[in-house]
Amino acid sequence: MNLATEDISIHDETLTLTNQRALVWKRKGTLIVSDLHIGKTAHFRKAGIAIPSAILLKDLKRLKFLIDYFEIETVLIVGDLFHAGKNKDVDVFQDWMQQLISVNFELIKGNHDRLSNAFYESLHIKVYPNYKDVLPIRFVHDSKHCEENVFCISGHTHPGAILHGRGKQRIKLPCFEIGERLLVLPAFSEFTGLNTKKSCESSEWFAFTDSRVFKV
Secondary structure, rough: OOOOOOEEEOEEEEEEEEOOEEEEEHHHHHEEEEEOOHHHHHHHOOOOOOOOHHHHHHHHHHHHHHHHOOOEEEEOOOOEEEEOOOOOHHHHHHHHHHHHHHEEEEEEEEOOOOOOOHHHHHEEEEEEEEEEEEOOOEEEHHHHOOHHHHOEEEEOOEEEEEOOOHHHEEEEEEEEEEEEEEEOOOOOOOOOEEOOOOOOOOOEEEEEEEOOOEEE
């Protein structure tokens, strides 16, 4: 697995953007991800749409790689860990969690996280209803829970950047969107669409490929 990184500074804290759809706060031993949407592929298969289960396995393999590589103590998911109700993909995730009993998992609930609190407790996932503050940063799923005097890290919108090639060629890449008071994470799952509209005109995009992270 190829890993590329780019360090940025937020309020004198160093955060690491990765080309594996995750953010690392090394000083805190924390991996920050959003929009895993576990259960989405099984949800589509139940509806008769042939989506391979290998998509989920690939996402989980990438997540485990990042946890091991950066020696992560806490995985903070800023919303949409799950996609809908309990299904076979959720069972796969439960089994996968067994190899990570020494890692803390925390979740800020997203609009798709509809499973019961008792279920999250059974997985030893600490749940926050709307946000978590680790000053000087607030972690949210939806930026509507941000405030003017804090810097927010969110998910939810699945940001993507458009690159223009020769002629009319256009390439869409997942990206981190970074503004004056907001950093929006890319969706961790590869089985998501891309929103190419910025939250704010002054925002910057950091897109990534298999080999690098770069400002667009």
